[in-house]
Amino acid sequence: MQPTPSLTTFDYQVRVQDTSTGEVIQGAEVIIEVGGLASHDGFTDNTGTARIFISADRVSQPGRVIVRANGYQSFERNIDLTPDALPDVVRLEPVPEPTATDTPVPPTAIPTNAPPTDTLVSPIPTNPPPATPLPTLPTEPATQAAQTSAPGSYALQLFGRTVEPTASNVCIAAGDTVTVTASGEIKTGNYVGYLGPDGAETFMLFGASVPIDEGYDIVQAFPHAAMMCRIGADDDWRLCGSNATFTADKNGCLEFQTNDIDKGNNDGFFDIRIEIAR
Structure with missing residues (x-):
């Protein structure tokens, strides 16, 4: 049983x-x-x-x-x-669309019998000075800005059954201060039961504390089912748990994962909040 x-x-x-x-x-x-x-x-x-x-x-x-x-x-x-x-x-209920007003605009009167004026028109110079060229904007910073999320707060959910890393579409720049908090519970199988974002290294079985087999962990140095994040697919996983703050050492988009290889019998999800300060 x-x-x-x-x-x-x-x-x-x-x-x-x-x-x-x-x-x-x-x-x-x-x-x-x-x-x-x-x-x-x-x-x-x-x-x-x-x-x-x-x-x-x-x-x-x-x-x-x-x-x-x-x-x-x-x-x-x-x-x-x-x-x-x-x-x-x-x-x-959808937010109602603003309605345009139908207030008529009065016509502007045009004088019909205006007296002629003696205003002199200056002749156009035949050799005007060369136009001052407009400064050109560098394209590299604009490209980087388009790929970097604005400082602020972002939210997403990490589901326990999701096998592949969950992409957040939150992209940070090297030097950003990133704070990640998480709450909620994920059921990691029938024996271990429900765990929070900090994960666990043992579980109770018939009244005894039993170590969780590290063979079920993606990163054996981290607690089982703990919430992890990384900056892009080529980065190493870092332990986030329920609360972590770090300084980004590279540009890239954040990804999240639970430290569990066998997700077939998992359930539940973590609510994640990301704060970016620049």
């Missing part, structure tokens, strides 16, 4: 749709507020669904859901936190 992992959280699911078309909205931010706790937030996937992990001791307590998406009006309502329920469906 396999041991049952001790679950300390449950996932509350919210599906976000366009109220006029019924189409799902990907990338919407979903925030759950529940009595006295810091807000829990996540983002909808390509099915329009966000899974927010809530502490199990908050089951059946009242809460509040807040949903935001680009091009839509914000949404808020009170909810009851019920585990194993069907996804809570939220329908967003």
Whole structure:
């Protein structure tokens, strides 16, 4: 008989749709507020669904859901936190398009009997001085700027079943200060159970602490299932866990991965936030 992992959280699911078309909205931010706790937030996937992990001791307590998406009006309502329920469906109203005004523009009066003037017109010189050439802008900095993300905050989700590294499309420059924080849980098989972004090196089996086989790790020096990041596909993985700050030593786009080779029986995801200071 396999041991049952001790679950300390449950996932509350919210599906976000366009109220006029019924189409799902990907990338919407979903925030759950529940009595006295810091807000829990996540983002909808390509099915329009966000899974927010809530502490199990908050089951059946009242809460509040807040949903935001680009091009839509914000949404808020009170909810009851019920585990194993069907996804809570939220329908967003598009932001209304501005309407043009029809105020007529009065015509400008043109005088019909204006007296002639004696203004002299200077002749055009036959040998005008050469025009001053306009300065040319270097192309290299413009190319680099187009490939580098602006300083600020970015968010994405790292799913436990994803085999290939997750590209963030957040591109940094050498010298940038990068802070990565992560929350949430990923189920790493039936024995190890749910782990956070810091991963683990042991798990409980029949009341005993058992080391996790390093053969299941992509990087054996890091805890199993820990969240890792790198700057481009040719960079080495670095341990991020739930919180890491580093100075970029090269230009490139950030990629993320969990330290687990066998992802076939995984579930869940990490919510990742990236802060860039330049």
